[in-house]
Amino acid sequence: MVAPMDEMTDIATMSPDTAPEAPKRPAHNLPTETVTQVRHYTDRLFSFRTTRPRSLRFRSGEFVMIGLVGDNGRPILRAYSIASPAWDEELEFYSIKVQDGPLTSKLQHIQPGDEIILKPKPVGTLVHDALLPGKRLWFFATGTGFAPYASLLREPQTWEDYDEVIITHTCRDVAELTYGRELVEALPDDPLIGEMVAGKLRYYPTTTREESPKMGRITTLIESGELFADLGIPPLDPKSDRAMVCGSLAFNLDMKAILEGAGLREGANSEPAEFVIEKAFVG
Ligand SMILES: Cc1cc2nc3c(=O)[nH]c(=O)nc-3n(C[C@H](O)[C@H](O)[C@H](O)COP(=O)(O)OP(=O)(O)OC[C@H]3O[C@@H](n4cnc5c(N)ncnc54)[C@H](O)[C@@H]3O)c2cc1C
Ligand SMILES: NC(=O)c1ccc[n+]([C@@H]2O[C@H](COP(=O)([O-])OP(=O)(O)OC[C@H]3O[C@@H](n4cnc5c(N)ncnc54)[C@H](OP(=O)(O)O)[C@@H]3O)[C@@H](O)[C@H]2O)c1
Secondary structure (H helix, E strand, O other): OOOOHHHOOOHHHOOOOOOOOOOOOOOOOOOEEEEEEEEEOOOOEEEEEEOOOOOOOOOOOOEEEEEEEOOOOOEEEEEEEOOOOOOOOOEEEEEEOOOOOOOHHHHOOOOOOOEEEEEEEEEOOOOHHHEOOOOEEEEEEEHHHHHHHHHHOOOHHHHHHOOEEEEEEEEOOOHHHHHHHHHHHHHHHOOOOHHHHOOOEEEEEEEOOOOOOOEOOHHHHHHOOHHHHHHOOOOOOOOOEEEEEEEOHHHHHHHHHHHHHOOOOEOOOOOOEOEEEEEOOOO
């Protein structure tokens, strides 16, 4: 049976509006990398690895802009801490899934083989260069604020420069600690830094909304002295202690007040001091 004329498709007479769509070419000239692995932890958290541009040099702890092409063909770019160390052949990222977030509503669906945009311009303050030499290094994280420490914990300089490294990670639920816990537990078996880690690493995970062995905001546990009692170490001292802080704005401000109250000064790449801070997200 022949279809009626108004249902027939005549390519030659079609207007540009109705012509079959040509394969979409991205409306950008930004560099892309290929996704090699994806792992989901909860309905809000996942990690993924990508190829690394040969030209990309970065310091462990820095962040870059990554993204995808939006439905309108325009790139959607966001800041992401590089979670892999500077020596790794690939790049790793640890990500939130915001269900109505412009980027992560799409990014959460990436699969190995997909391309993501990656601007190879690393920057950031959570770097060893921004701290003065010290004996004990604290990594304070909430939520995805663990990401820069996933890089720094696998960085040999972290273990060469300090006698003791303490990583605290506070999340609402136990499952939200998984990425960090697995990474920390794997460090002693790491072929590059395993031996350096021995006897130096302390891991202090806490939850605030689900029962776990250690509950409470890290700020509360510092102020009550419980953190130091649990670890059997003296309170923060600007002579020996150095700190990095990465979490929400509220967390960062509370930690800044605590660290300054203990006599530590905020440092920067241009002027190293006793602690550094970076937001894990805006808003
Ligand atoms: C310096 C820097 C480094 C960052 N590194 C990372 C990283 O390593 N991993 C990562 O997942 N995100 C990171 N972010 C946040 C990231 O840039 C995006 O905001 C996030 O990917 C969500 O993008 P979106 O477009 O889906 O939503 P957006 O419009 O960017 O955010 C929507 C809302 O979601 C919430 N939100 C955004 N990001 C987070 C988060 N990470 N944790 C909890 N709530 C969040 C905030 O309330 C925000 O207002 C970083 C941000 C900055 C400034
Ligand atoms: N995590 C979830 O299950 C969930 C689910 C849906 C939506 N969201 C939304 O996503 C956004 C980010 O959530 P998130 O859980 O990733 O980050 P978050 O709200 O910053 O909380 C992460 C952890 O940090 C603690 N914390 C928050 N502010 C602090 C401060 N000032 N000092 C010390 N500790 C502090 C929280 O404790 P408290 O629990 O005491 O706040 C929690 O354990 C929020 O807007 C949230 O409403 C989160």
